[in-house]
Amino acid sequence: MPETICELSAASMARRIRAGELSAREVTEAHLRRIGEVNPRVNAIVTLVAEKALDAAAEADESQARGAALGPLHGLPVVHKDLQPTKGIRTTWGSPLFRDFVPEADSLLVERTRAAGAITLGKSNTPEFGAGSQTFNRVFGATRNPWDLTKTCGGSTGGGAVSLACGMAALADGSDLGGSLRNPASFCGVVGLRPSPGRVPAWPVPMAWSPLSVEGPMGRTVEDVALFLSALAGPDARAPLSDETPGAVFAGDLSRDFRGVRVAWWKDLGGVPVDPQVRRITNAQRTVFEQLGCIVEEAEPDWAGVDETFRTLRLWARELQMGELVKQHPEFIKETIRWEVEQATGLTAHDAGVALLRQTEIYHRMRQFLSRYEFFVLPVSQVPPFDVTTEYPAEIDGVRLDTYIDWMKSCYYISLTGAPAMSVPCGFTAEGLPVGIQIVGRHRDDFGLLQMAHAFEQAVGIQGRPNL
Numbered sequence: 001m002p003e004t005i006c007e008l009s010a011a012s013m014a015r016r017i018r019a020g021e022l023s024a025r026e027v028t029e030a031h032l033r034r035i036g037e038v039n040p041r042v043n044a045i046v047t048l049v050a051e052k053a054l055d056a057a058a059e060a061d062e063s064q065a066r067g068a069a070l071g072p073l074h075g076l077p078v079v080h081k082d083l084q085p086t087k088g089i090r091t092t093w094g095s096p097l098f099r100d101f102v103p104e105a106d107s108l109l110v111e112r113t114r115a116a117g118a119i120t121l122g123k124s125n126t127p128e129f130g131a132g133s134q135t136f137n138r139v140f141g142a143t144r145n146p147w148d149l150t151k152t153c154g155g156s157t158g159g160g161a162v163s164l165a166c167g168m169a170a171l172a173d174g175s176d177l178g179g180s181l182r183n184p185a186s187f188c189g190v191v192g193l194r195p196s197p198g199r200v201p202a203w204p205v206p207m208a209w210s211p212l213s214v215e216g217p218m219g220r221t222v223e224d225v226a227l228f229l230s231a232l233a234g235p236d237a238r239a240p241l242s243d244e245t246p247g248a249v250f251a252g253d254l255s256r257d258f259r260g261v262r263v264a265w266w267k268d269l270g271g272v273p274v275d276p277q278v279r280r281i282t283n284a285q286r287t288v289f290e291q292l293g294c295i296v297e298e299a300e301p302d303w304a305g306v307d308e309t310f311r312t313l314r315l316w317a318r319e320l321q322m323g324e325l326v327k328q329h330p331e332f333i334k335e336t337i338r339w340e341v342e343q344a345t346g347l348t349a350h351d352a353g354v355a356l357l358r359q360t361e362i363y364h365r366m367r368q369f370l371s372r373y374e375f376f377v378l379p380v381s382q383v384p385p386f387d388v389t390t391e392y393p394a395e396i397d398g399v400r401l402d403t404y405i406d407w408m409k410s411c412y413y414i415s416l417t418g419a420p421a422m423s424v425p426c427g428f429t430a431e432g433l434p435v436g437i438q439i440v441g442r443h444r445d446d447f448g449l450l451q452m453a454h455a456f457e458q459a460v461g462i463q464g465r466p467n468l
Contacts, residue, residue, distance in 0.1 A: 005030035006167030007465070010076055010224040013170055017064075017075040024060035024075030027170075028053050028119050031077045035121070035168045038468050041149060044162035045079055045169075046140040047090045047123040053077065056119045071117030072231050072251060079169045081157055082123040083130050084110050085204070089120070094128040094137035097325070097332045108203040108236060109173055109215050116231035121169055124159030128334045129322065130175060133183045133381075133408050134391060135159060138334075142388050145187060146466035147433055151385040154187035156180040160218050161188040165466055170219075171228050177213040177314070179381070179411025185218060185423040186380035186436030189463050191453070192218045193225050193422040194415070196444045200232045201239030206321050208240050211418050212313060221462070222424065222454040226250050229446070243444065250447060254454040259293030261452075264369070266378035270303035272409045273396035275383045281427040281435045282379045288459050289377065301369040301376075303413060305358045310416045312347065312355035314405075319344030336391075336404050359416060366417035367443055375452055376440040379410050380423040385433045410438065420446045424453050425463035434463065 005013070005027055016022040032050050039045050060075050085091050085103040087110075092098045106114065114120065125135050125143045135158025136142035143158045145151040146165050153162045157174030161184035164172050174181045176194040185192030197211030205213070217228035233247035265286055268274075289296050318340040326333050326341045370376065383393050392404040401407060414421045420443075423436035439456065441449030 006034045009221045010170040010219055011221070011227050014072070014074065014076055014227065018070060024057040024064075024119060025054065027075055028057040028077055028121075031121060031168060031170070034166070038166045038168060041468065042144045042146050042162050042166060043141055044125055044143050044153075044159040044166065045122050046082060046125045046159065049089055049120065049122050052089070053119050053121050060117060060119065071115060072227060073113065073171070074117030076118050076170045077121045078113055078118045078171045078173070079121050079124040079160055079163045080110055080113070081160055081172070081174050082126045083175060084173065086110050086120065086123065089123065091123065092139050093130070094126050094139055095332065096138055097329060099139050108201055108238060109232060112232055113173065118171065124157070124163055124172060126156045126159060129337060130156040130177070130180060131334070131337050132156060132392065132404055133179055135184070144388055145385050145433070146468050147189065148385070148431070150388060151433060152187065152388045152390070154184035154381070154385065156184075157192070157218060158184045161185055161190050161192065164188070164190045164218060164220050166468055167465070171224060172218045173215065174218050175213060175215045176415070177412075178310070178405060178415055179408045181216050181218060182411050182421060182423040182436070182438060183381050183408065187385045187434060189425045189434035189466070190218060190220055191222055191225050191422065191424055192216075193229065193446075193450075194420060195229065195233070195446050196243070196420045197418055198239070198241035198243045199420070199444070199446055200229070201234070201236040201242035203236065203238040207317060210317065211241060212317070212415060222450060222457050223254060225422070226254060226450045250450065252447070254451050256451040256455065257293070258452065258455055261294050261375070262373045263289050263294045263296045264299040264373035264376045265296050266376070267298050267300050269300065269378065269410060269413065273382060273399035274379055274410070275396055277384055277429045278379050278382065278435060281429070282437055285377075285426050285437050285456075285460070288456060292455055292459060297373075299373065301365050301417070306362055306413050306416055307409065309355045309358040309362065310412050312351055313359065315340055315344040316347060316352050316355070362416055363418050366419055370419070370442045374442060374448070378438050378440070380436045380438040382407050382410050384429045384435060414438070414440055419443055420449050422449060422453050424457055426460060428463070
């Protein structure tokens with residue numbers, strides 16, 4: 001059994017622990033062995049707390065033996081993104097400025113994960129301050145794609161995605177502004193959900209009223225992601241946008257009949273360049289939805305103003321959150337963040353106000369579009385995994401890109417609409433690199449989205465695991 005524990009889905013692992021077929025300590029020990037074998041090659045887990053994890057696992061087993069009530073994540077080993085404050089565990093944000101920082105309190109997400117019975121193994125790698133969809137920083141270096149160690153794992157939740165793909169953790173948390181839960185899931189062959197804003201309450205955060213950046217779950221299967229979401233979701237007074245729906249809703253049956261459900265199939269996202277292999281692999285999945293009984297039509301919402309609006313709001317937020325740090329310690333901040341802060345100094349109050357007005361318009365456009373279609377399907381990322389030494393793609397299919405986020409439009413266009421979206425594995429490139437498909441649901445219909453993703457996953461089958 002110890003040799004196969006790390007290959008189990010989190011949901012199956014949780015059921016076996018509850019049934020007494022596995023102990024939390026056995027599961028933790030198996031994952032720590034796996035980390036020792038694989039992590040030196042991929043560099044996904046950058047702070048490991050093995051002794052703390054073993055102590056927590058022993059306590060979990062004792063609690064179960066006493067007949068105590070068990071949380072939904074009881075005994076499951078997790079890794080937390082190195083942007084999440086963890087009490088007593090180093091949290092660096094991938095920055096040299098915080099190389100040795102140890103928080104005195106957990107974030108709300110970590111707090112809920114622990115309360116649900118999960119075992120913290122450590123922290124997963126992220127780009128500096130989570131900026132960019134390629135996971136590297138000057139503190140820990142780059143995280144490598146387990147399907148091909150010469151390629152990037154994506155980001156910014158790259159360490160979490162790799163930990164899952166390699167069987168080093170059962171679950172991983174992440175965050176998503178412009179694709180940071182969806183892109184690494186696609187690049188690593190796992191599942192990542194960008195939930196509706198407020199679905200997973202976040203604290204502490206500097207801009208609690210903004211719906212752009214969200215926190216959420218990653219797993220090896222859709223069922224795993226739903227299980228994790230059941231522990232993370234639910235209201236909290238510290239998060240003003242938090243939704244009142246209790247998390248237990250997401251632990252419900254994911255099976256559903258999709259016959260007659262209308263699905264919109266992407267066309268060109270208003271002229272956004274997409275790598276031919278990504279286009280081919282994504283479009284090949286249309287028959288899967290048709291076989292599920294869906295009515296699939298080529299259609300897209302109006303993308304007018306989406307790009308400029310997202311960029312303005314992103315720059316505004318970056319300057320507000322990082323401007324002072326850049327002024328005080330420019331030598332410790334990476335060039336792309338300094339560039340964004342510099343760009344933001346040219347924004348006016350009118351620019352920010354117009355962007356907020358357009359954000360409202362774009363939300364309503366998507367809401368009206370999805371009143372006809374229940375789901376919208378498109379690529380996750382515009383490119384497959386690229387070389388780990390390349391900071392970001394400079395062109396796609398012959399089209400030159402202007403900035404380090406241009407290759408993520410297929411994700412950040414969706415972020416701006418406020419709709420929940422997730423990446424589910426759907427195929428491989430000719431080089432054997434994973435590609436995910438992005439499914440977008442209606443506003444706050446995270447459960448319906450999980451059901452559709454589950455049906456798709458069951459139809460295409462589990463895509464396999466890297467051979468490490």
